Amino acid sequence: MSSHVAAGDQVTSGLDRRTELREFLRSRRARLKPEDVGVPSHGRRRVPGLRREELAQLAGVSYAYYARLEQGFGDTMSAEVLDAVARALRLTDEERDHLIRLAQPERQNTTQAAPPPQRLRPSVQHLLDTLGVPAYVVSRRMDILGWNRLAAVLFGDWAQLPPEERNVARLAFLSPEARDRFADPERVALRVVGALRMNAGKSPADSHLSSLIQELSQKSGEFRRLWARHEVSCGTVGESVRLRHPLVGEFDLVHEPMALPGGAPMRLVTYHAEPGSRSEEALRMLASWEMKPLR
Template identity: 60%
Template sequence: MDADQPAHSPAPVPGSEPALDGRAELSEFLRTRRARLQPEDVGLPNFGRHRRVPGLRREELAQLAGVSVAYYTRLEQGNGRNVSGEVLDAIARALRLTDAEHAHLTHLAKPKQHKKKRAARPQHVRPALLQLMDAMEGVPAYVVGRRSDILGWNRMAAALFGDWGALPPEERNWARICFLHPESRALFRDWDQKASDMVSFLRMEAGCFPNDPRLSALVGELSVKSEEFRSLWATHDVREKGHGVKRMHHTLVGDMTLSFETLRLPDDHDQSLVTYHAEPDSASADALRLLASWGADAARAGAAGKEK
């Protein structure tokens, strides 16, 4: 196992990082969702080309959702304290939100207070799960937790993505690696999509854990250090991506097209097991086998060096 200890960020200094502003998050999310729709998209007449605001007007959205303009305006100003689930459902339908966006809206409008304590607990990977990943020969696998923290991984994941064990624990974070490590841009052929997915994941986290100081610190750091992150964060896009395909270029074995699966753990929904595999009898499968052989040789060399 490449990670002898689960990785989690060090505790911040109490009070050093403000929580994300839930009212502002709700307001901006609704505004950006409304701005992407045109009247003709939802069956409303478009009276003239010179509209003062992009997308639907507040009164148009309120009409579609069956609520008063004043009620919707209060909600879009961030006041969701007394909003009902039925009203949120109606607004989600009017805005044509995806399931992930609908869940995000609910988290923003009706945050659960107990999640503050839940987010503060350090995460650990069960030993049996670490053993399972070690047994998955030829399959890069890792466990990701809250804030996209990388909690544990197997030898194949280290061979594919790099030696996470050489990073300080607080640096073992996918979002930080994606935006602040140049190597990730070289590895992922579709880095733009990877970056967009990463920000969408953090947006979902912000809705679930608005009072998490470590998440606030991560967002603040990336906003300062990465123009791409700032731009993507401002879109307020959210989505869940449980599977898909990634195109990669590894310095040792060349181009690969790998499918990934994200499996949320049943006993801890804040942790997910992520695996990568190649289509059988493909050039990518050959590249993975070569990478596995190289990883095994590197591991043996490292073990021999420790014995000397």
């Protein structure tokens, strides 16, 4: 497989703070329509969204001041200015936090160093084994650190993969088998990209994470396209995901991620069915089948 990346598709590593700040602000400005924010639109626009001067006016700052921010120089801006820009851009809470991390990482005590190697505590693996729903634990780098047998039945037996391939982002973009387990793999892929970009902003010196982003940008055109959207989100808590399984067909499960306390950042991810639904019956069938040895 060629690792060539066309000039127009080049993807930054996510660790160049000024480049990320500039491109993030431009992408958020481009998604705002003048009529959505009460700005008169005169004639045809060469680029989508709001112009710099229009955004500056909405935020109540001078054009020169906002232009400097969009050039990547956020360290001299006050907290009030960044908050005003976030409101004018209609950023979500996650996007606002991302803006602040990029502009002024010291405001959120952003960890500059890479996190230490991450291993699952035995007690956490025991918790996974006792849960009656598919569940796994991922690191900030999206490495899959541990899972239970029902997760293996639902998503595939990760134990058969080399450790370096047990990564949610790598599976989402480079594994056709893993993608086939989702009825809408692009929706899942977009959520993965949003989480990956958020995590890169939290750990800008993580060379492992930077290498993963570069690998995906080289090997997946879909990743390059979604990465260029500058989405920043871990997805909606409690959102429904439609899965596809060769034994029970398509069914919906509720995706619930939650942070685990202590040590390096990890997230426990569970999937459960609505009580009394066909999906609950499908999950029950898989739970019964998973008691048999995995082949």
